[in-house]
Amino acid sequence: MTIRTFWAGLATAAALGLTACATPGAQAPLAQADGAPVLDTRYGPVSGTREGASNSVNVFRGVRYAASTEGRRFQLAADPQSWTETRPATEFGSECPQRPVGEVPVFESWANTVGTSEDCLFLNVWTRGLGDGKKRPIMVWLHGGGYVTGSGSSNGYDGSRLAERGDVVVVTLNHRLNALGYSYLADLTDDPKYADSGNLGSLDIVKALEWVRDHAEEIGGDPDNVTIFGESGGAAKVSTLMAMEDARGLFDRAIAQSGSMSLAGFTPRVATPLAKNLMETAGVSSVEELAAMPIDDFVTAMMKSRTRGAFYRPVVDGRSITRQPYTPDANPVSADIPLLVGTNNNEMRLQGGLGSPENFSLTWDQLPAKLKAFAGDADVAEVIAGMRAAHPDYDASDVFFQVATFRNYRGTALLQAERKSAQSAPVYMYRLDWKTPVEGGRLETPHALDIAFVFDNVARSTSFTGPETTETQRMADLMADAWIAFARSGNPNTPALPQWPTYDPQSRATMIFDIDPQVVDDPDGAERALLQRLLPEGRGL
CATH class of the missing domain: 3.40.50.1820 (Alpha/Beta hydrolase fold, catalytic domain)
Incomplete structure (x- = not known):
């Protein structure tokens, strides 16, 4: 699916209000003097908004879960630097770089493009509780667009109504895409920092899930009840995560909507020639040169390469993915994970x-x-x-x-x-x-x-x-109630x-x-x- 869309010191106790949902002995949610909710992340505090029909959903957009990848292209995501002053988390963060796509009339209601940047590893949270001691199911949405386009900021993915009706925590996120997230370079360089380049987009998702685990209490959720769900390419990413040892223990249920196409990923035999062709098209002779190209030139070269910027999948690299997700059978890594799967x-x-x-x-x-x-x-x-x-x-x-x-x-x-x-x-x-x-x-x-x-x-989807x-x-x-029930139990x-x-x-x-x-x-x-x-x-x- 080609929906392009996506998604910030500590105040003193005297300046903070306590919400009515706080429970005895639980950390009360922070709020600024203007009433905006504040989420105290491991890296620093961010302030959001309150939304939903009852104005009870705390929303944080553009929360950084990893540092910018600019200057660190093709490398594992790093932790962000900490901050002390409260940062606004009211706007979606940049989308990850990707090829332009044409407008699709039925998606008009969902359009919410915010621009692209290599500083794009952000997530978004909708929750009715902050540090209130409740253990809500956490539903982490993986966006569509295959492995090449999209973001977590589509209006169709707004989590306010889902969080409100089911008292669940909804998280959407951005991760690296296309050649930036899935170029297998391990056979083209001996530099160990590029060893994981074939699966960086999926490893970004793992890092986001680690953020969810580490902040579950702060966002009012249960770290032992996390559901990953996605549609189209998002469902393919769900299927891939079910084969990743790095993701074991980070989610407890899985939903794959119209995207079970990652029964198998690329092998190095397929992925290496694609990466080599990208280098040839870009006119560079080393991975270092490819990593240093200006991003606009990189995207242009990617679109001219054999992949056309659209032919990428995770790679069975023997590191983060050691065997195919569902070929010839279901990967034992996720044998205990319930699955809801289907199509239109x-x-x-x-x-x-x-x-x-x-x-x-x-x-x-x-x-x-x-x-x-x-x-x-x-x-x-x-x-x-x-x-x-x-x-x-x-x-x-x-x-x-x-x-x-x-x-x-x-x-x-x-x-x-x-x-x-x-x-x-x-x-x-x-x-x-x-x-x-x-x-x-x-x-x-x-x-x-x-x-x-x-x-x-449906109110945000009338064009469709x-x-x-x-x-x-x-x-x-x-459908929403069935998905909530599955996430809960x-x-x-x-x-x-x-x-x-x-x-x-x-x-x-x-x-x-x-x-x-x-x-x-x-x-x-x-x-x-x-x-x-x-x-x-x-x-x-």
Whole structure:
């Protein structure tokens, strides 16, 4: 998904107010004389704002969890220098450098670009309690945009309503992206400071999770109840973290929304030539020269390289990632972590539709050529015949979008659920079926639609969900409460849902989120059986 968006001395006791939610013996939240909340971090105090319908959510934007990476490109993130004077944390920090992306009309409500800089390792916190002794579930959101674009500051990710309705702590963050976060340079230099360059973006997330653990009490949360969740590229990052020994113990539950494509990362055999090509394109002869390039020149070279600034994944480097996350099976590092995983019904109507409008009106004669990019070595005629038998009411465009959706999203989500269900922790599968009315209804249930509901942010998402209605709020109520329940207990069941069983490859129980939610065993089973048999594993490139 290409949503570009993102996200500061100690006052004396005489100048501070105590909030009503403080409990006996607990550290009371700090507040400035003007009533702004103050968060006392390990590095120094920051002041935020109070937001939400009840004005009870303490919000801190642009909180530094690591030092600037400027001058330390391709190196592990360092701790920030401490400060003593209270810094404002009311504006999002800079986004990490990335290639420009085009505007997507349905994302207009979420747009919140704040500019880019190599000083970009910031996080954002929404919480109803500061040092009040309560142990709220902490939900850490990982943004979309693959491993190449995006930030934690999208209006769609605003955590006020989620924190308010569930009394949970919501955290979003920025981390290094693209060649700055995932260039594998270990085979191109002997300098040990670049040894981890292939996974710096994911290691930045680990550092942010360490910040969350170390500040859980201050932000009113429970360090032993942390859920990582994300959509699209964010879900891929969730899957990657589930394979990282460095992340063990930093989260307790995981939610992967429409992004189970990190079943496997790059190997050095794939990643090294990409890094070498970047150096050649940049006209440098050493990693040191690449690290010293002006950032604008670096981004330009990255976009001209073979990757086009968009072809990056974590690397199985034998250090932070020692084996693939979900290939050939679920990594044992996270065997005890419950997983909630799923997709939207018509994911590719966004990228494959809005990006190429002609795909909304395909003929049967045009379909075979369109499907070749997604079918791999499969017999396209057999794919089409099987889909027409499974869905007699489909036209050629319907077949195209559903095959593309299965190849890029649904198929890998099923594999992740199947492989994870062989471990001890529970797995829950969902599918969102509610259709958005925008674009004349032609998008149906596209990629990223779930974000508005999970965050209970339909009022901030009208360009995507349409006007606020009882229907859109109903969907937000259903999904946000299920996500909160899962974060609280590892079980997404709520009174508003039918009984939601765990997933296994025999029954394939799946919660279908719509106005009237229902559990269906193996939904669209004929399609699943056909495409699992014929299509290659993983995303199309």
